[in-house]
Amino acid sequence: MANNSIKPQQFAEQASEIQPQMVTVEIEGKPFQVPAGVTLMKAMWYAGKEVLRGAGCLGGFCGACATYYRTKDDPKVKTCLACSMAVEDGMSFSFMPAFPARKAIYNLPELKDPKQDLFELYPEAPLCRNCNACTEACPQKIDVREGVWKAVFGDFKAVADMFMDCVMCGMCAPVCIADIAPNLVAVYASRSQGVHFTEKPEGLATRIKKIADGEYQEDWDRILQLSDDELQKTSASIT
Amino acid sequence: MDITAQQNLVHQTRDARRAIDFPKLSPAERDALIKKYHPDHRGQAYRSIKFGPNAGESTVTEVATLLEGDSPISAEFDLTPEYSVDVLVVGGGGAGCAAALHAHAEGSNVLLATKLRLGDSNSVMAQGGMQIAVAPDDSPVQHFLDTLKGGHMKNDHDLLKVMVEEGPSIGQWLLELGVLFDRQADGNLHVKKGGGSSKARLLTCSDYTGLEIMRVLKDEVLNQKIPLLEFGAVVELLSDGKGACTGAVLQDLDNKRYVVVAAKTVILATGGIGRLHIQGFPTSNHYGATGDALVLAYRMGVPLVQIDTFQYHPSGGVYPEQLVGALVTEGIRSEGGHLVNAKGDRFVNELDTRDVVSSSIIKECEEGRGVRTAAGRVGVWLDTPLLDVAHGPGTLDKHFPAMVRQYERYQVDIRKDPVLIYPTLHYQNGGVKIDVKSETPAPNLFVAGEASGGLHGRNRLMGNSLLDLMVFGKRAGQTAAERAKSLKQGKLTLDHLSQFRTEAKRHQVSTGMTSPMVLPAYTRQV
Numbered sequence A: 001m002a003n004n005s006i007k008p009q010q011f012a013e014q015a016s017e018i019q020p021q022m023v024t025v026e027i028e029g030k031p032f033q034v035p036a037g038v039t040l041m042k043a044m045w046y047a048g049k050e051v052l053r054g055a056g057c058l059g060g061f062c063g064a065c066a067t068y069y070r071t072k073d074d075p076k077v078k079t080c081l082a083c084s085m086a087v088e089d090g091m092s093f094s095f096m097p098a099f100p101a102r103k104a105i106y107n108l109p110e111l112k113d114p115k116q117d118l119f120e121l122y123p124e125a126p127l128c129r130n131c132n133a134c135t136e137a138c139p140q141k142i143d144v145r146e147g148v149w150k151a152v153f154g155d156f157k158a159v160a161d162m163f164m165d166c167v168m169c170g171m172c173a174p175v176c177i178a179d180i181a182p183n184l185v186a187v188y189a190s191r192s193q194g195v196h197f198t199e200k201p202e203g204l205a206t207r208i209k210k211i212a213d214g215e216y217q218e219d220w221d222r223i224l225q226l227s228d229d230e231l232q233k234t235s236a237s238i239t
Numbered sequence B: 001m002d003i004t005a006q007q008n009l010v011h012q013t014r015d016a017r018r019a020i021d022f023p024k025l026s027p028a029e030r031d032a033l034i035k036k037y038h039p040d041h042r043g044q045a046y047r048s049i050k051f052g053p054n055a056g057e058s059t060v061t062e063v064a065t066l067l068e069g070d071s072p073i074s075a076e077f078d079l080t081p082e083y084s085v086d087v088l089v090v091g092g093g094g095a096g097c098a099a100a101l102h103a104h105a106e107g108s109n110v111l112l113a114t115k116l117r118l119g120d121s122n123s124v125m126a127q128g129g130m131q132i133a134v135a136p137d138d139s140p141v142q143h144f145l146d147t148l149k150g151g152h153m154k155n156d157h158d159l160l161k162v163m164v165e166e167g168p169s170i171g172q173w174l175l176e177l178g179v180l181f182d183r184q185a186d187g188n189l190h191v192k193k194g195g196g197s198s199k200a201r202l203l204t205c206s207d208y209t210g211l212e213i214m215r216v217l218k219d220e221v222l223n224q225k226i227p228l229l230e231f232g233a234v235v236e237l238l239s240d241g242k243g244a245c246t247g248a249v250l251q252d253l254d255n256k257r258y259v260v261v262a263a264k265t266v267i268l269a270t271g272g273i274g275r276l277h278i279q280g281f282p283t284s285n286h287y288g289a290t291g292d293a294l295v296l297a298y299r300m301g302v303p304l305v306q307i308d309t310f311q312y313h314p315s316g317g318v319y320p321e322q323l324v325g326a327l328v329t330e331g332i333r334s335e336g337g338h339l340v341n342a343k344g345d346r347f348v349n350e351l352d353t354r355d356v357v358s359s360s361i362i363k364e365c366e367e368g369r370g371v372r373t374a375a376g377r378v379g380v381w382l383d384t385p386l387l388d389v390a391h392g393p394g395t396l397d398k399h400f401p402a403m404v405r406q407y408e409r410y411q412v413d414i415r416k417d418p419v420l421i422y423p424t425l426h427y428q429n430g431g432v433k434i435d436v437k438s439e440t441p442a443p444n445l446f447v448a449g450e451a452s453g454g455l456h457g458r459n460r461l462m463g464n465s466l467l468d469l470m471v472f473g474k475r476a477g478q479t480a481a482e483r484a485k486s487l488k489q490g491k492l493t494l495d496h497l498s499q500f501r502t503e504a505k506r507h508q509v510s511t512g513m514t515s516p517m518v519l520p521a522y523t524r525q526v
């Protein structure tokens, strides 16, 4: 990686090394001994691998570390976020490469009928064949297939609620036999819900107007000339 | 005692604890507690910076070493540009995306370069929410006062006033982009109360506020077709020889090649420093949080402010091992969750400011009232089941789905059992000096977001960062775009770097270190 000359204290990432017990895992088909209980991400580092593509937030929110894995003797290949899953003895795993899904380009405020426009932007969306592979692939346990149908039927509110947990890892896309990228459909539906089908909060508009009208000026004038000690004790008058 | 037995004590003492109201500390008591226990006051972890704009000032060793490090770019480097743009935005987090969108909206030719993928950042992890004074019983002035008290009165008043006053219109901007903030039954924005705030002021998208905002901003950056350079890390700035910034040198991390960008204006939005693991602390930050902007700006001769103070978030994970350092949302405490020591007692008002709460947790653990795990770590309990008891079953599922899932992955059910926490390195309170337009003393160099300093004083209040990003990202983007209109591309030189190297030599500093760090060295040398 770029500059390895500065070594941060390794305490945080590798404290688990003090655990004596080791397990064997297969990374991209090759066996490595790693400490029991570390995350798949830490297992990569422990195995001596540089991680560039594949690490992002390290906290389970960004989806950069989308990973396929299989546990010992189980034929089922599952998905997970490598920063948020612990290794087990006999596990095999590989990071998912970036998948070239197509994102539609749109200007939301200008759309006249977002629920219909969906079919032009993502014409593949109504072609879902109900195979459920997307739902099974989702590490966030979202009912992705159901979400695609909700979007197709125009229930954008439901889509927004269901996909609030979506970390955009993209694992639902490569499995789709209809070439749908459900997460991108969901972002479109969810943003449309916000832009076109959600009430404008009145209180916010009132507050913006009050600020523009200078209603807080008196308070500012009073407060900005106080000493730190006085500020410590004061509070604003609420208008 | 095993963990389960110790957890039982938390269950047994719950009802008794609920009957007690734990008072907040007086300013004098707070100061005394912080001086004794807060990591910012561990003298042996600090040293003075040897040269440069902050020469003689004290900061943690990790940061001082970084600032005194040498650039990977040699004096003879060929500065023929591959890109020539109006505005170069560095960093694909909240501040960077906001800056790029606003500069683009002003008609600028923008390039957004970011170290990892677009959106891989601290911003995407913000769970607790975003402070904006929207409630009828609140005001921007009250927001100002709360923040000032939280920051120990050391906040820059001008920056702070701008932030609180522009908050509501920023909320409006995000709604117009389609961000789905939680609502009340009457359609108004739902607000939660955060630590250190006198009013309920946190806007939330359940506990995915940062994720929701970033999903939307990223999607919009792509819709606007703003040119992107992912896995492009800025490692040096360029100057015109008279102190103004004129571009940058990036490293393409995919092939290690250096890429020169000529830019009329540059906006650094590279975020924080968690991955420096200051004082050995684990961190809640993303992979690329290595304080790069501090180094880049410092070598341009730009001073840093309050660079001796860091935020250690009270609730970092301690158990299970996989969650060490990971952030456990403050929302649990906002909604009434107790902190409990090994004896089953509360010991602090959970809604006090972060520095107070962190100091008191460190105190409990240092005085032997912490809970020890099999792996040898210590922490205190955060009573999560209390929320379902107090507000009805399903509360955690409904309001904290991300946290429920975070622990479920390791077979811990936070609805049934409390979790162990200890402070984690979370935020850089100070940073690069900026003015109200987000510009640094080096002309045409802007810094926005966590990388900048002054606004938050010596302790950032919960939820103020997300607002900071949006307000100053916007100001940086708009001002840079406006400036670029009347500006000719300046000369590309490394004069600032030659000066910096001369200074280093004069002070006989040769650390042998290259900075910025770009990514932490976690890969084991096998």
Ligand SMILES: Cc1cc2nc3c(=O)[nH]c(=O)nc-3n(C[C@H](O)[C@H](O)[C@H](O)COP(=O)(O)OP(=O)(O)OC[C@H]3O[C@@H](n4cnc5c(N)ncnc54)[C@H](O)[C@@H]3O)c2cc1C
Binding pocket: A059, B090, B091, B092, B093, B094, B095, B096, B113, B114, B115, B116, B117, B119, B120, B121, B122, B123, B124, B125, B126, B127, B128, B129, B130, B131, B209, B210, B232, B233, B234, B235, B269, B270, B271, B272, B284, B285, B286, B288, B289, B290, B292, B293, B327, B426, B427, B448, B449, B450, B451, B462, B463, B464, B465, B466, B467, B469, B516, B518
């Ligand atoms: C777990 C967690 C929870 C939080 N919760 C909240 C909350 O609830 N409310 C709140 O207000 N705040 C919260 N914060 C704080 C807040 O999220 C951050 O301060 C904020 O997101 C920082 O935004 P930013 O845009 O400045 O930096 P970031 O979002 O970190 O983005 C920085 C970007 O710059 C890139 N970068 C870094 N160096 C370089 C380089 N040399 N070249 C190119 N690109 C580079 C990074 O990869 C990244 O994309 C939280 C922080 C964390 C870590």
Ligand code: SF4
Binding pocket: A063, A137, A138, A139, A140, A141, A142, A144, A165, A166, A167, A168, A169, A170, A171, A172, A173, A182, A183
């Ligand atoms: S819906 Fe798709 S992109 Fe979103 S978390 Fe699930 S698999 Fe990942």
Ligand code: SF4
Binding pocket: A127, A128, A129, A130, A131, A132, A133, A134, A135, A144, A145, A148, A175, A176, A177, A178, A179, A180, A182
């Ligand atoms: S994978 Fe594709 S076809 Fe199968 S259920 Fe999901 S969206 Fe439908």
Ligand code: FES
Binding pocket: A054, A055, A056, A057, A058, A059, A060, A061, A062, A063, A064, A065, A066, A081, A082, A083, A084, A167
């Ligand atoms: S690195 Fe972001 S989800 Fe794993």
